[in-house]
């Protein structure tokens with residue numbers, strides 16, 4: 001098969017791979033890996049910080065999980081060692097980028113390698129976008145399910161990971177909205193239980 005066609009079919013595979021973290025938490029119709037990378041790329045597009053190489057962070061966001069088209073989306077709960085996860089993903093990226101012409105092959109592989117090894121400020125920012133996108137998605141699933149707070153583990157596991165001011169700013173808005181929703185859900189539940197108590201006849205002793 002033509003190499004470019006094979007490359008594009010591997011990219012297409014990402015549309016059909018659900019994000020493992022949501023699958024393990026029984027989220028209905030979980031997003032795919034490409035859904036996740038798309039919004040990350042949009043987050044990168046909106047970065048205003050002129051010290052950041054914006055083109056590079058958009059490209060890095062687009063390729064950072066490309067290896068998952070072959071190795072799948074390995075989550076912390078899978079207990080795959082960092083070394084083994086790196087070995088699998090490196091092997092996959094060598095194959096995937098190997099389908100491209102030399103210049104493009106080098107570019108795609110090096111973008112992935114830079115992100116994987118976190119060797120630049122751009123890579124560190126893309127990692128923050130990766131985790132910001134995940135907690136934003138967790139918040140949206142809590143809203144869709146009407147269960148604010150249910151996916152707290154995603155917020156707990158990423159605490160202290162956010163440093164870029166624009167990332168911190170969006171996260172602040174997200175956490176404020178989430179806190180309001182958790183508070184109002186708690187209030188509604190309290191009101192409901194009061195109502196239930198007032199309508200439940202007490203048994204006379």
Ligand SMILES: Nc1nc2c(ncn2[C@H]2C[C@H](O)[C@@H](COP(=O)(O)O)O2)c(=O)[nH]1
Pocket residue numbers: 019020021022024025065073074075076077130134153154157158
């Ligand atoms: N249940 C949890 N899953 C998590 C957590 N942190 C990450 N993850 C999932 C999300 C993805 O499915 C996968 C890896 O994501 P990458 O974008 O890094 O490939 O792991 C967590 O705290 N809990």
Ligand SMILES: [Mn+2]
Pocket residue numbers: 036064065130
């Ligand atoms: Mn990712």
